[in-house]
Each structure stands twice: as structure tokens, then as C-alpha cells.
Amino acid sequence: MSALQGAVETAAPVSRLHQRQSFDPADFPVPTGREEEWRFTPLRRLRGLAGDAPLPEGKVTVECDPAPEVTIEHSERSDPRLPRTMIPADRVSAKAFAGASEALVVGVPAEAVASRPTVVSVRGEDTAGAAFGRLVINVAPMASAVVVLDHAGSATYADNVEIVVGDGGSLSMVSIQDWADDTVHLSHHHATVGRDARLRHTVVTLGGGLVRLAPSVRYAGAGGDAELLGLYFADSGQHLEHRLFVDHGQPQCRSRVEYKGALQGETARTVWIGDVLIRPEAVGTDTYERNRNLLLTDGARADSVPNLEILTGEVVGAGHASASGRLEDEHLFYLMARGIPLQAARRLVIRGFFGQLISKLDVPELRDRVSESIETELARMEA
């Protein structure tokens, strides 16, 4: 990446940014855009999702294709068996909790190993009104599974995804935002990683007019390992925002965050916030977060804000990196000097930029699908 830009200073320490939590939407004022957590989001494009006027019910359907070892339930909001690990941290999340009458619960029984990915498909049918969703992924101790959450269609949608990985369990979860251009999607994923448990959480955001997705992780015991990966491609008119929060409150846990994005088109816009908090009790923490943005068109804008707060003196490692820039002229020159035309050289470099992340997708069909989507985006650029 040639230039470092878009790294913005945050106003407050991480510990203060994530203090407020409540199930009551009224506990969060209607955002004005001046708040730290809303200042990058174009509020007027939220179609009332953050406001206080009631909205007519929108149309989103959810279908599930589970692995045979996995259980699927539709639980009432008040079902006492539901985990209580996630408390909304902003107004839209609280409204989504209040608005979703039931939760889809994907359960992996203790010690079960899912033999194939479980796919939850969310289809938007209409942008009118607002739809709310709630998904719970509950991986019992020593169990292991891959879950794909696949979003498509046209919608105005806010949802909460509550993820629990029990002690010694393992979950790879992929959330794909492949919406139509007119979709507004605000989403919170909150994962609790148990003792010696592993989570790989991958976000692929390609489609949608405005997508704002906030994955957060906390640890319930020592030895947890969370890998948060993300890939996004924004075209003109798209606002793709990812806000990560890793809360290290247990000893000897590890986290890795790697998000990569490409932007093409003058009004393409992306935001990446990477908040990492290492609490005093989280000794032996090993964390690294990284965000890279490739600006393929002049005028496209990528904001990237890593924010690391360390409250213990005993970390194994804690670092962050953020860079946004154009394709390197020297890379293109080298390839072209071997006869490769400019467009093909750009493709090679952009594919290379995303290649390693794509290879980490735990479902082979998804690797092909995401690669193809990127090829389509690039073909659009060349047209």
C-alpha cells in the first residue's frame, strides 16, 4: 500500500466506548451523528431503524439447512433456555431485540462434531417497513461446527446474532452480506468464547446499500482463541461499515483480527473500527488486529480506526496495523514489464490482496463463490 491515510484518532478509551448496555431502546438516545459510535454512519439512510417512530413490519424470511448433528429450534423471546450472554450495546440492537418475537436457535450438542456446514439463509423480500431478526448459535462444550449465515435480497433489517462457544468447543462462522443494492442492514454479532474454545468469525460483505455490522467477542474462560476475519468490496453508493470489539477479560486468550477491503467508484465508502480492550485481569493476552484498504478509484473513502487499550502490564503481544492506499505502481509496473496488460495486472494484484483471506473460508463452495463475486466486481470496473 503506497499511502497511509484515513487513520482517525478516536475520542475516548475503548473501555468507555462500550460501557452502556441495555435491553430498553429508550436507554439509548436517538443518535444525532455526533456520537463516537455513529459519527461515520449516514443516519438519514437508515430508514428510521435508529429513530423512535414505529415502523411497519418488513418482510424477511429465514430458512435453515442444518447438519444432521445440529438442532434447530424456534424459541419465544422469553424462553428461559435461551442464553443471556448478549445485552444490546446500542439503540438499533435494543430495538432489534424488542422487535424480534422469536429466536432461531442453532444448537450443537456437547461433543458433537457437525459433519457439514449448517446454512441459515436470510432473504429480504421488500425494503418497506423494518424487519428484525434474532439468531442464537449455541455450541456446547467440546462440540464443533461450521455455520454459514447467508443474506440476500432487498430489506430494511436489523438483527442480533448471539454466539456461544462452550469450553473446549470450536465454531467457524461465516456471515455473507450479499444483499441487493437497496438493502439497509444493521447487525450485531456477539460471541462468548469459553475456556480453551476456538472461534473463527468471518464476514464477507459485498452487497447492500448500507451495511453496518458490529462483531464483538468476550471470553468466558482462559485459553480462548478468536480469529475475526473480514473481506469487503464497496462500489459507488455503498456504505459498508464494520465495527469490531474484542474484550479481553480472561487470562491467556488470543485474538486475531484481519479485515481487508477494496473500494471502487467515487462514492464508495467503508468504515472499519477495531476496538480491543485488555482488562487488568487479562494477563498473557496475545492480540493483533489489522485492516487494509485498497482504493481502486479516486474519491472512494475508507476510514480505518484501530483502537487498543491495555490495562495490564503482562501481555504476550498487542499490536495493530492499518493502511489504506492505492494499488502500488511498482507492482503494476513489474507485471506489465512482463507483457501483462494493465487490467490483467490489476486483477492479479487485487486477487492476491484477497487471496489469503479467501483461502481461510472454511467452506470450499464459498471460496469459489466469493472469488467469482470479486471477479464480477472487477469486470464491472473494467466495463
Added chain:
Amino acid sequence: MATLQIRDLHVSVADATGGSREILRGVDLTVADGQTHAIMGPNGSGKSTLAYAIAGHPKYEVTRGSVTLDGEDVLGMSVDARARAGLFLAMQYPVEVPGVTVSNFLRTAVTAVRGEAPKLREFLKEMRGAMAALSVDPAFAERNLNEGFSGGEKKRHEILQLELLKPKIAVLDETDSGLDIDALKVVAGGINRFREEPGHGVLLITHYTRILRYVQPDFVHVFVGGRIVEEGGPELADTLESEGYERWVKAGAGAAS
């Protein structure tokens, strides 16, 4: 038949203050197939600038003169078109390109230069053969282009490309620098295989006569202050090695700012 003809070439680069600085001040040189030309000159005299200008690097602005390949105007061609027309530059500092594997890169380049995609199996065979000839570990095929390669590995890999792409005229910018004696012999072997094939010419930029013992030049040019100040046969290289460039640097004082 192939002839690279450089006439009165003047090249400038943008300097830090936004102005422009002339580096090449009237280069005249003709390289025909079957010939090997060596260019020797002190640091900063403009040798790499000449190589980059021939290849079309966007940082180097040609302000006067002409470059033609078999009569065709090279300066009007894009960088990739120059390579497809038959020019090759082995770079002094090959660029690392993350995420692009050597085999993918080579196949894309070979396809571009030959105008059609080689059959995968034939290509792999050809690539492995070329790698073996240059003692390159086959595992390099799956590594990212130049990423983490040692200096010598990068240079070897440049010659691997030379052998696969088979240009008409190859410009080799200090391909011998940083090579141990064994690697030097291997690389010289690659250059010799290339130049022994009909229709190929070589312009070899170097600081040392060491490589010239393995790759015998037909002509040696002394490059000082952005131009060629003396030409001779292979014996000139030995004079340069024992006496240095002082004679010309003094005579041409002021030429290089």
C-alpha cells in the same frame, strides 16, 4: 533479426521539490541480435535510468530522442506492449508482489507475450524445466512473487523469466550483483543459453568484470554522467577494473550534477 536503437536519449525524473532533474543526457546505442553489449559506470551515472526508460517506467520522462525496436517507435508503446514487442528488463531490484504466486504470474506473462495460453501441462513442464536449469527449487512456483526471496534468488528468478519469455533484446540491470560464485555461473549459463539462440541480443549492465568472464561481451561502453563516454571491446572492461572511472569522471566533471 532484431535491433534496438537508442538515439540522443534524454530522460528526466521529478525531484523532491517538484522540479525535474535530467539524468540521461543524450545516449546513443544500438544493440542488434547476436550481440552482447556491456555497460559499466559509477553509481548514480544513470544506468538503471536507461534500463527503466527503455522499459517505460512511468517515473522516467523522456524529454528528447528516440528508442526503436526493429524500426518501431518504442516510446509510444505502453509498458506491456514493449514487453510483447520483444523487450525484457531484468531489474536491479525485483519487486515483491504479495499474494501473486510465481506460477500464476509466469503463466499469465507467458500467455500475454505469446498471445495465447499454453496448455497447462505443457506450461508446467516448461516451467519446471526452466527452474531445474537454473537450480531453482520447484517449491518456488507456489511462493508469492519475489516475496521473501533472497537477493540471489530474485536475480535467478529474473533469468528464469528471461528464458520463458524469450524476448528479442534483454536488458539485464546488475543481474550479477549479490550472487555468490555458484549462483553467478548458473545465471551466466541462463544468459548464455538465451543469447546463443538466434534473434537475441543482450544489454548487460554491471559493475564487475567477474560476470564478463562467463558472458563474453562484444562491446563495452563506459557510462558516466548520463551518457556513454567511451566504447571498446572486451579489453576495455579490464582497463576499467584496474583503473576505475576517474579519468572520465574528471574529464566530464559538471556533466553529472
